[in-house]
Amino acid sequence: MDYDVIIIGAGLGGLVCGALLAQKGLRVIIFEKKAKVGGCCTSLTRRGFTFDLSVQSIGGWRKGERVWRLLDELGLRKGIEFLPLDPAREYHFPDLTIRQYADVGSHVDYLSSLFPKEREGIREIYKIYHSLSEEIDRFPHTLSWFDPSRFAQEFPSTFQYRDKTLQEVLEVLIKDQRLRVILGIRSSYALLPPSRLSMIAMASLEMSYLQGGVAVVKGKIEALPKLLDEGFQGCGGTIKTRQEVKRIMVEGGETVGVRLKEGGEITSRVVVSNADATVTFLRMIGEGCLPLGWIKRLKGMQPSFSYFITYLGVEGKLDLSCSNNEVFPRYDLEEEYRYLEEGRIPPSPPYYLLAPSLVNPSHAPTGHNTLCLSYKAPYRLLGGWDGGVRGGLAERIISQAEEIVPDLRRRIVLQVNSTPLTIERMTGNRWGAAYGWAQTPRQAGMYRLNRVSPIDRLYLAGHWTAPGGGVAAAMASGQITANLIWERLKGEG
Ligand SMILES: Cc1cc2nc3c(=O)[nH]c(=O)nc-3n(C[C@H](O)[C@H](O)[C@H](O)COP(=O)(O)OP(=O)(O)OC[C@H]3O[C@@H](n4cnc5c(N)ncnc54)[C@H](O)[C@@H]3O)c2cc1C
Structure with missing residues (x-):
């Protein structure tokens, strides 16, 4: 050999x-x-x-x-x-801004202060995340998934939630509709709505950030x-x-x-x-x-969905309200995915605005900054991903971001648009x-x-x-x- x-x-x-x-x-x-x-x-x-x-x-x-x-x-x-991000993100709903803190205690206290009547439910959700992530962390590498008796005994939470979606758990523990959305919003990092995201996957995602720390x-x-x-x-x-x-x-x-x-x-x-x-x-x-x-x-x-990303080099300072990482969601977390499933991007989609050079100044020359604006995207877009479509989406996302970064379009000195096809080509992921x-x-x-x-x-x-x-x-x-x-x-x- x-x-x-x-x-x-x-x-x-x-x-x-x-x-x-x-x-x-x-x-x-x-x-x-x-x-x-x-x-x-x-x-x-x-x-x-x-x-x-x-x-x-x-x-x-x-x-x-x-x-x-x-x-x-x-x-x-x-x-x-590693450069810690705390708060890790801000979620700007049309009428409410939510901060995501980078540790469980602060985040639970913060959400409980906004929704005092739901304090118990919020604590319970994070208790479940904690026990799931603790179990996942100690799965032995030799574990046979299909040995149900041993599995159920040693990993009771994983066994209990193995078929559950995040939405199913939120509906049992949380009454307030808006809080369900707020607790569900990070499902978007798995590119799935709460009604389709596995509770176990959500626990892993949430705790790797809130317990493990968020950084670049x-x-x-x-x-x-x-x-x-x-x-x-x-x-x-x-x-x-x-x-x-x-x-x-x-x-x-x-x-x-x-x-x-x-x-x-x-x-x-x-x-x-x-x-x-x-x-x-x-x-x-x-x-x-x-x-x-x-x-x-x-x-x-x-496979999971992908992204359309516009990377921008911009002139001058970026005055963002708090983090370098801003998300602009809607209250209906499911709607966007109905479009994606049909190979479309919604007319006014939720988007992410990321300003990496605010944390890593070496990303931009002096007097400049970088921005990454992204939409979730299907690989097979109806009508295809030709140059006109890419340009149109970039224009749309830049217009949305201009509400946050005044005069953005005029300040752009470099623009690179990337589609799921680009990501496939660069990473080999189908x-x-x-x-x-x-x-x-x-x-x-x-x-x-x-x-x-x-x-x-x-x-x-x-x-x-x-x-x-x-x-x-x-x-x-x-x-x-x-x-x-x-x-x-x-x-x-
Ligand atoms: C746009 C985007 C944003 C993301 N954002 C985040 C984030 O904010 N936080 C986070 O934690 N994760 C994020 N992720 C996910 C994260 O980057 C990936 O889950 C992780 O890096 C995947 O690592 P991997 O080991 O599976 O391999 P991959 O990164 O998929 O690498 C596989 C490698 O195999 C090589 N290869 C493939 N075929 C062959 C072959 N035939 N011969 C030789 N080599 C081959 C490829 O060239 C590639 O280098 C993001 C991913 C994307 C695409």
């Missing part, structure tokens, strides 16, 4: 998995088809302006939390600085994957960029290595795919090698899916696509497997997969 482990893709899941296994002394190689590592965590620089392609903020960076623990285990903690990386987001790459190579790992894996080689029902697009076969004891799961199974392996029922399930799974599978109850928690595949010696790491989408979760997934592989290969000697 050429290597112990081959990893396809240098996103965060692949890099964490590789670094942990290389640290144990295994011979690991990562193939990354792009010139840079990082996948979704990549940055663009144009005419002195820097934009982080994807990530608005990261959870789990506080001492003792997921990202912190992982970087600590890899001896990389001192190699990166100082400098560019790509500092994080670069640091993991340094750690990986420092432990003897090999990384090959601009090398696309075309096939995963399977013999007698087990994976034996990979074939590269440029030619050449490399063998290994196990293969890990950090790439899009559908591409991994249907293109790199092929239906002939997979059980029929399993293919049917895979084909029926729904349909530009921002978080892997949509985190509905059937595709989240214990039902997320298993990291152990039907092909022996082939594993998954990243946001297409558990725990789910987002930076902290993709990193955690790399760690769980690494532990599983280590147990196996150690046993084989």
